Amino acid sequence: MSMSSPIQAYIFDLGNVIVDIHIDRFLPALGLDGKWSIEEALEKYEHSGLSREFELGNISFDEFYRRSCELFEVEIERDKFLAAWNAIIGDEKTEMHGIIKSCAEKAPVYLLSNTNDTHYRDALAKAPSLQLMKEHYLSYKLNLLKPDPRIYTEIIDRIGITAEHLFFTDDREDNIASAKHVGLQAVQFKDTGRLKKALKSL
Numbered sequence: 001m002s003m004s005s006p007i008q009a010y011i012f013d014l015g016n017v018i019v020d021i022h023i024d025r026f027l028p029a030l031g032l033d034g035k036w037s038i039e040e041a042l043e044k045y046e047h048s049g050l051s052r053e054f055e056l057g058n059i060s061f062d063e064f065y066r067r068s069c070e071l072f073e074v075e076i077e078r079d080k081f082l083a084a085w086n087a088i089i090g091d092e093k094t095e096m097h098g099i100i101k102s103c104a105e106k107a108p109v110y111l112l113s114n115t116n117d118t119h120y121r122d123a124l125a126k127a128p129s130l131q132l133m134k135e136h137y138l139s140y141k142l143n144l145l146k147p148d149p150r151i152y153t154e155i156i157d158r159i160g161i162t163a164e165h166l167f168f169t170d171d172r173e174d175n176i177a178s179a180k181h182v183g184l185q186a187v188q189f190k191d192t193g194r195l196k197k198a199l200k201s202l
Contacts, residue, residue, distance in 0.1 A: 005164040007185065007202050010103040011155070012133075013170035014113035014120075017189045018100075019127050020090030029084030030076060044071055054116045057140030061118050082118065089119050092127040095192040100129040103199065111136040112155060112168070114145050135159075146170070147178035156182070167202065169195060 015021045027033040027041055036044075045051040048071055054064045065081050076084075103109050111133050113120070117140055124130055137155045144151040156163050163183030170176055171189045179186035187198045 005185070007107060007167045008161045008165040009107050009159055009167070010100075010109045011112050011137075011166060011168040011184075012100065012109065013168075013172075013175070013189065014111060014115060014123060014127075015089075016171040017093070017169060018096050018111075018129060019092055019123050022088055022090050025087040026084055029087045030074075030081065032072065032074065036072065041072075051116075052145070055114050055139045055145060057116075057143050061116070064116070085118060086122040089122045089126060092129060093192060095196075096127075097129040097132075099192060099196060099199070100132050104132045108134040108159075110134055110155070110159065111138075112146070112151070112170075113137070114139040116140050146172070146175040149178050149182050152179055152182045152184060156184075167199075169198075 012018060023042070024038055027036060027038055032041075048067075050064065050067055050071060053059045054061075059067075061082070062078075065078055068081065069076055100109055109132060111130060113136070115123070115138055120136075120138055120140075130136065135158075137158070139145045139151070142151060142154060144154060146152075152163075156166065159166065164185065166184050168176075168179045168184045168186040169189045170179070170186070173188055176186045176188045185202075187195070189195055
């Protein structure tokens with residue numbers, strides 16, 4: 001793969017790129033795995049728009065917790081719910097620290113993530129590579145979600161580098177398509193091996 005313009009900054013997604021995501025841990029940690037399947041739980045969140053509102057920064061964790069209990073028709077202690085919610089965030093992927101460190105030695109590195117404040121704080125504790133980044137752009141602070149093109153144009157303006165000189169990687173195909181549409185040099189993340197090959201080709 002050959003990129004057309006020299007890269008002046010790198011942008012990384014968080015979930016399933018820097019840290020592993022374990023959605024399947026959520027219900028067992030709540031003791032609800034016998035009542036709901038993870039697919040049913042995700043459908044409930046999707047249909048209600050609750051997780052979207054949380055990632056957009058429109059509601060607090062306390063409201064998300066309260067409304068989640070209503071959604072699943074259960075009473076769960078706040079601390080237990082928080083622990084189960086944060087169990088979704090896994091450890092930093094092997095090799096990602098080295099990859100990001102190598103990028104940071106060449107140009108500024110940024111984070112762009114659809115996330116919420118609790119998952120972000122948990123990821124900070126689990127992913128040392130986040131400390132190597134110049135800035136973290138987060139959906140709940142920007143009030144925008146990928147793949148909305150406005151989130152990319154917003155960070156392009158904030159970084160102050162034209163789109164064709166920015167490299168972006170994300171695990172979701174729709175996010176990559178939207179990023180390419182606004183001019184970013186974007187590559188879908190499959191695994192660290194293929195990411196390293198893509199970066200070497202820049």
